[in-house]
Amino acid sequence: MTAIQSSQRGADGTVGKALNILDQVAQFGRPVRFGELLAASEHPKATLYRLVQTLANQGMLTYDEDRQTYAPGLRLVRLAHAAWRQSSLAPIARPYIDALATQVGETIHLAQLDRGQVLYVDKRSASQPIEMFSQAGKVGPGFCTGVGKAMMAFLDENTQADAIRRQAFLAHTPTTLASPDALLAELAEIKRDGVAFDREEHEPGIICIAAPILSEGGRVIGALSITTSTQRQTLDGLLVHRPVLQETAAEIASAAETWQFPC
Structure with a gap:
């Protein structure tokens, strides 16, 4: 602790x-x-x-x-059902992630940030599912997941610093970003590019491309990712899905404008 x-x-x-x-x-x-x-x-x-x-x-x-x-x-x-309905993006995002999963044929994750960690609030499996850590309701690390990095990159300076302090920086794989300085450098790059990648950083063989879901005022309300395995796809191959991923994230953000944001 x-x-x-x-x-x-x-x-x-x-x-x-x-x-x-x-x-x-x-x-x-x-x-x-x-x-x-x-x-x-x-x-x-x-x-x-x-x-x-x-x-x-x-x-x-x-x-x-x-x-x-x-x-x-x-x-x-x-209480969990009430929280899912009132404080989760999942009910709003459901039709959009359904359509995205059908279009790209890969696993889709919807996540929100909880005290620097990733809370997976919904998931759509690929046509040929892959065994992986993430499931709706599970909490994962922020520093070595695509959705975690996508959200942290767009936090304000103080909130981002607090989120980074909460990371364990365990080296899950040889490609894990295992220090605050390495994470900060990548977060700056993600903010410039608009998308984040998981380069087998949390689980061997699992890669993804992720985009933040931002309110009209630029507030981070979640993130969306397209996830697959290195046996099926490459990072360059995932990059092909960047336009539809960002478009879907923007559609969810627009639909969420009338949502009562949790404090």
């Missing part, structure tokens, strides 16, 4: 602690026992137990008495 994250968590008090526990449960990707949560927790046993019980009582976690495990609760499902 960084010093920034630590101070933010401390300032958020009990609510912040409870939300962090929900994140922790979700990250397991399966029902989890209390002992597993405790082993990974920064809280004393009594504090963690009190928070977990409160979350279960409020329907944010569900408890299986037979297996003695906790999982995200149905109240979270309701």
Whole structure:
């Protein structure tokens, strides 16, 4: 945990602690026992137990008495659906990404930026799907994904600096940009060119071209990418799709002008 994250968590008090526990449960990707949560927790046993019980009582976690495990609760499902409708680009962008996927025959990702990380809010698979990390609802790194770099390149200076501070800069592959200076240089280039690339930076064999989705005032509201594998396509081959990618991003931005932007 960084010093920034630590101070933010401390300032958020009990609510912040409870939300962090929900994140922790979700990250397991399966029902989890209390002992597993405790082993990974920064809280004393009594504090963690009190928070977990409160979350279960409020329907944010569900408890299986037979297996003695906790999982995200149905109240979270309701909240997630409300967030998807009200704060996600996905409902607005759906017809446009459907048309783009049909036209190019490759995988389409729609993403938004969440505290410097990429939240995939929708996805359309290629006619011949490729196994890859990204799925709707998953969170990925900003510094080594096409959509992440496309969004960060168009942030204002202060917001961009904050997003860069939040990156882990893990070298996922030999081509990963593994330092803030390398990322900054590429972000400047992306802002000049209008598109970003993933050059097998997050997953070996996976490449993409991405474009930001910008409001009329230039605010970053999301990003769109066309993704494929090196077995099927090259970066030069993806560049052929640049005009339709940027056109689709502009259409989504125009359709989103009446959307209530989340703060």
